[in-house]
Amino acid sequence: MMNVLDAVFAEKKKNVLNIYCTAGFPLMESTTEVMLALQDAGADIIELGIPYSDPVADGPIIQQSNMQALQNGITLTKIFEQLTQIKNRLHIPVVLMGYINPVLQYGMENFCKDAAACGVSGIILPDLPMYEFEKYYASIFKKYKLNCIFLISPSTSKERMKKADALSGGFLYAVSSSTTTGTQNSSENKINYFKKLAAAKFKNPLLIGFGIQDKTGFEEACQYASGAIIGSAFIQHISTAKNVQKAVKEFVHTIRPIEQ
């Protein structure tokens, strides 16, 4: 059987919408509700954030959601329980995004085993160096049929981009500009960089993320890649919502209007 992530890109070469949500946010029990609503509203992939006390790649909005989720009492164990609850109802691929330390404390083998058991397709760990992955963890990922997804940015060298592409599976994650999540670095020539990405012959489909906030940003990124990832703008939108399900659908429909 084809990996569900690969299946998404096999079926749909363009405009793949990946939405990032923080597990346990806004409430501890929101995880499953938000994910199911994302699926209903038409998201293609869900990137589920594992909250961490020190998320250095993240801007203020996702930092805040991480802190809130930790205060709510979220843990990796709880996240796997929540994913198990909706395993039979969630059919779009789930990619876990987190920082390496909570994963190491859980144990890499246990983490991969439990992630795979509840249907997760890929893992993004921005502070896991590629050589450590190759040396210590690649075989574990392989054993549990999990893709590891690496990030590239405007300051990544050509050789390193190649290496990130070679080690990644499912898709390759291109950071939209030199930035933490939630903003774009306006001092760079974004379109030149996007063109360079589009011209690079990566083996993986490319998703562009960080600082993509709305339909315009999404469509712009989609001109140069297979799709895009939206995080902070989504988190911002649902953070104060009274009806979380409704807010999730509202947001997704602003990016991708309901087909008539």
Added chain:
Amino acid sequence: MKMLGATVVPATSGSKTLKDATNEAIRDWINHPQNTHYIIGSVVGPHPYPDMVARLQSVISKEIKAQLKKHTGKLLPTHVIACVGGGSNAAGAFYHFIKEKKVSLVAVEAAGCGLQSGKSAATTQLGSTGVLHGSKSLLMQTADGQVVEPHSISAGLDYPGIGPLHANLFKTGRASFDSSTDDEAVKAAMNLCKKEGIIPALESAHALAQLNKMKFKKTDRVVVNLSGRGDKDLATYMKFL
């Protein structure tokens, strides 16, 4: 810092301590890679920073050697005592003596309100292997791998980790690790001020406090690294007067 011409940006995220200032410095670097050269004030962070900082700070042990020769005619001290936050001043003070097995290296962490008080920064006593700021070392953390908020009266020791070099010195037993409480440090600072007219940094006062806990022979050549001056700590010292 402002008198020296720096622009000072306070860290407003997380627990607003040294760990969060380090997070913010890394985030600023991520956001401005073209025009920013990242530098870090301790032997922590991703490779090669811990190694770079240790080599730059190694001037301290070079100078210890030179001064010791001048004052005692001997090349090696018997003891080198230094405080450890992230561990840069200790790394520098130990550097040229690490291979000299006769020199006893003493690292002093901040016990805060006491090791078991829940308000401490003594990483080797309370931590376990973990990754923070891009290096794998000892780290104060929960069972779930969330970084614990440390406490020390001194801002510079209020850090939940130590550099990888110190984790190695600790695990191999090459250095001995002890800790001083907030109160012991303040008392040692007051004592140095009365005896020598020197106001030490609160961080350095933790190393000074260690002197009371150790027994020495008359012939020992003991070096305590006074890593900084107390100008920046006057507001804290005044509360104890």
